[in-house]
Structure formats: structure tokens, C-alpha cells
């Protein structure tokens with residue numbers, strides 16, 4: 001194994017008693033991948049790692065089997081379900097939200113937020129009870145919509161988000177419903193409020209004083225308004241600031257938006273000064 005990265009060898013992720021080693025998996029993979037890995041049954045007796053091309057009978061790659069795979073993928077691509085699925089995701093990724101809010105929503109859709117139920121399922125916690133109200137099974141539907149705290153925020157927001165049995169639905173089903181009945185602008189607001197509810201839930205679990213629903217709702221709205229204002233200030237086709245508006249000084253955020261207007265479409269079309277500004281701003285904006 002000398003010279004080969006640790007993560008390449010499957011055997012390193014398996015304990016001596018033939019179980020997946022959760023501690024090492026968590027060092028190398030995200031929650032979604034860990035869940036998939038844990039669902040793979042392990043052979044009772046240890047075997048050496050082997051690379052197998054599963055599209056041929058022998059397990060070895062041949063040009064013919066590669067060609068057949070490429071052809072079948074092409075025909076699958078043309079099928080309508082995958083193309084409508086792609087449109088659905090295109091719509092999601094084009095929503096005007098900060099990256100961290102979109103990533104939160106993506107995790108919600110994929111049921112990978114660490115709710116009490118999720119942690120218990122992964123054997124990290126021994127209780128699936130809601131961390132705030134302690135009176136229900138805490139899945140994403142409960143944490144973000146049905147918990148007493150969440151309900152109070154939705155009531156203030158006047159968003160139409162509640163649907164039958166929402167406390168037991170998967171993130172994808174809840175989001176599909178919300179995306180169907182709401183236009184993009186409303187959907188962006190709903191996602192932003194969901195993110196704020198989740199952030200406040202986490203802060204409260206770690207000892208912060210709970211905030212009242214009005215404060216959470218108005219913070220979410222001002223966060224979204226600030227982001228929309230900053231992104232609307234940039235002329236289409238120009239460099240757009242990609243940071244997170246609320247946790248940086250607002251004058252700094254406005255400054256970045258202003259500087260972005262000075263710069264032309266891309267570093268290659270810019271003056272040396274703008275090229276230098278681009279190279280200075282890119283890591284700075286990413287760091288925000």
C-alpha cells in the first residue's frame with residue numbers, strides 16, 4: 001500500500017470485526033456519501049481490494065462494453081424524466097440566493113441535515129426527539145415547519161408552506177411541493193426563512209438564547225433584500241460579488257459591489273489594473 005493514498009483502500013474503512021468504521025468515514029466523506037456507504041453490506045470474510053468494470057461479464061473493461069455503456073447513457077439522457085429533472089435542478093440552482101443558503105437547501109432536499117432523527121439513524125445519537133420541543137421525532141419536516149418555534153416564524157411570515165403530513169415527509173417531497181406552488185421570488189424567501197430557522201435552532205442547541213419569531217423573520221427578509229440589492233447593482237455580464245452579505249460589514253459589501261462595476265467582463269478583456277483587481281477580489285470574495 002506504500003505510496004497509495006489512504007483513502008484509495010477500502011480495507012482502511014472496515015473495522016476488524018467487519019463493520020464500516022464510521023469514525024474514519026467521517027474524516028473522508030460527507031453525510032450523504034456516508035449514508036450510502038453504510039447501506040453497502042460487507043462480506044463476512046476479508047478479501048483484497050479489486051477494481052471491477054461492472055459493465056462486462058468478466059469484470060474487465062473492453063472497448064465494446066464501453067461503447068454500449070456510452071450508447072445506453074445517451075438514450076437515457078434523451079428520456080423525458082431525466083430532462084425534466086434537469087430542468088427542476090436548473091431552476092433550483094438559478095434561484096437568487098447566496099451559496100451557503102443554496103447549499104443548505106440542497107442538503108434539505110437530500111435529507112442530509114443533521115436532525116436528531118438523522119443522527120440517531122447514523123448511530124451518532126441515542127435520541128431522535130426534537131432538540132427544542134422534545135416532544136416529537138425530529139426529521140427535517142418537523143425541525144423546519146412543525147416545531148413550535150418554526151410554526152411561530154411561518155405564522156409571522158404569512159408564507160403558505162404548511163401541507164398535510166409535512167412533519168413526516170422527505171425533504172425532496174416538501175421542496176417539490178413548495179417549488180410547484182410558489183414563484184421564484186417567493187420560493188427564495190421561503191428558503192431563506194428555512195435557513196434562518198435552522199441556523200437559530202443550531203444556535204439554541206449550542207446554548208444561545210432563543211430569538212422571538214419576529215426577529216428571525218425580519219432578519220431573513222433583510223438578509224435576502226441586502227443580497228438582492230447587492231447583486232442587482234452589478235450590470236449583467238460583469239463580475240458579480242459572491243459573498244454572504246449579512247455577516248460582513250455592510251460598507252465592505254457595498255464596496256465590493258462597487259469595485260465589481262468598475263471591472264469589465266473578464267480579466268482577459270480588462271486593463272492591467274482591472275486584471276489585478278480581479279485577482280485580488282476573487283479570493284477575498286470567496287473568503288467572505
Ligand SMILES: [Zn+2]
Nearest residue numbers: 130133147148
Ligand atoms: Zn420540535
